Amino acid sequence: MSRPFLSVANLAVHFPTSDGLVRATDGLSYTLERGKTLGIVGESGSGKSVSSSAILGLHRGTNAQVSGEIWFDGTDLLSLSDEDMRRRRGKDVAMIFQDPLSALHPYYRVGDQISEAYLAHNQVSKRVARARTIEMLDRVGIPQPDRRVDDYPHQFSGGMRQRVMIAMALINDPILLIADEPTTALDVTVQAQILDLLQELQREFNTALIMITHDLGVIAEIADDVLVMYAGRAVEYGATRDLMTQPAMPYTWGLIQSIPDVTRSVDLPLRPIPGNPPSLLNQPPGCAFFARCEYAQFVPGDRCATTLPDLLPLSDGHLKRCHLDHDLASYAVVETGAI
Template sequence: MTTFAKPEDNAATPAGAPGRAFLSVRDLYVRFSTEDGIVKAVDGLSFDLERGRTLGIVGESGSGKSVTGLSVLGLHDPTHTETRGEILLDGQEMTGAGEKTLEKLRGNKVAMIFQDSLTALSPYYTIGRQISEPYRKHTGASRKAAWARAVELLGRVGIPQPKLRAHDYPHQFSGGMRQRAMIAMALVCDPELLIADEPTTALDVTVQAQILDLLGDLQQEFGSAIILITHDLGVVANTADELLVMYAGRAVERGTVREVLRAPQHPYTWGLLTSMPRLESDVSEALTPIPGAPPSLLATPTGCPFHPRCGYPAEVGGTRCEDERPLIGPGRGSACHLSAGQKRSVFTEQIKPRLG
């Protein structure tokens, strides 16, 4: 059963001025009903995204990144999903919208590059048909015009001999080519919002760079807003304008990419940065992983969900980290009970020297 009323427990502070952003998400809660219990996949998430801007959403697997993206398109199974909150896309309420309304918006106004291109593409239809059909549906173009559009987009995303390759099936494409075909399918109707879910996963670094450059070029041309979902901070460092760090279905840090990467405020973000290898480090130097494992979303820890893995509850004092949920304010901020002075001190004295 899916409910659409706004929650009474406003645990997440709005991320910006309402009505200005092209995409505005407010107090989003997503719950999945399973045999083992209720999975709290997204737990009070708020953020804004303007046209022509790129928002990077990072975090470990299971943090709620992909669930958030699918929620924007209304792709969750309503029979097993409870969704609360507000998702406004250019003023259109997506949460609670009927299937006919969503079908008009999907692929046309908002599109998604799914994480696994091999499973997202149908093995029964050619690449050209899978790209041309959404174009026909949303524009009313003829079959011939839609096929020409598909060939054009395949060429735009760098597929060699697009007229010939449009007749191929997904299994005849390499991983990088399938990813490019997924991008072509997502962009065929010039969507105003593009959600890219791990678009560079399992691709070599050369193809990764080409795909990220392609997204940037297409954004400049069409002025689209982009949500880039990834677990790799390196991917968003030179791609995104703003950064949202998620943990256990919640936003734990938010700000511009420069702010978050140069002066992170949350212990989880510190852990992500210090666990990455550095070019100047000694090859024999061991990486510093984040201790423990991500929490089960069936039983999220009370208070701050990161406190079982955090090394700073003693600085906060008492049992506040265990008992009280930290909130993240509008704009730049982090959901942590450490004071602003404590965050600066820990980062300057302990984290920054390790980052080099």
């Protein structure tokens, strides 16, 4: 039997603090095949970045408690030694971070920072690494790469900096790429360019891509599957088309409704989700979204407040974590929360 290319099973990342245990991620499971894209969506603090960093083993050496399994290309990454994990980090699995200005070291030339990634995993001379770096800069669309290779990060524009980060992540031809909100810090026009570039490179190298974002627009554009996270847990997971057209969990529906749309009439206000995500410390026993949910009234009894719903499959195969029995459309929700 063959395992999926990437299979995360029951992943939990907990941080012990003086105030108690922060459950940043709990019971997270998903799979991803080569050449495919998984979008992970959620608000800030929903555990998207924390869970993805666990794939690279970035929590090693910190006080985080990571449990579960991360099967990647036939090995459980969590069972690897620190040194074996380091060898795979940046080589087989690479990550692109949100703000390229702070993610690049201000004191070193971009060329040196990129070739450093190459030299860490290849026994080659600095000259070879430099040539490879220039080739990668050219590949990600930086003009005059042989000159820009000696520039410092502050001499690049935001979009160009993110291209540098992409070149750095892809220099070792990783088979899994994690992009942590790669376009959040960029102009809208540049966002589209970066997304196009990522997709193009993904096709070329047949890379599996995890796209972490809070922007459903980005997801709709590039993801094959979507995982919606809330308060450290998956609340809905399935094919992008199913999930976007038939959201089954009120939180997902809330996210979809709060996307600004240029074609929307200015008279129709956006519908933000009222309230804030709960603290990850001392989580209530029931559904984490309960306090903000407009649909909780349709669930009989106080099940939403007392029992955490399981992540269960729907008829079209996608998973939801919700006590509601029917489609969201069948409930009449009073328009509240609109500004």
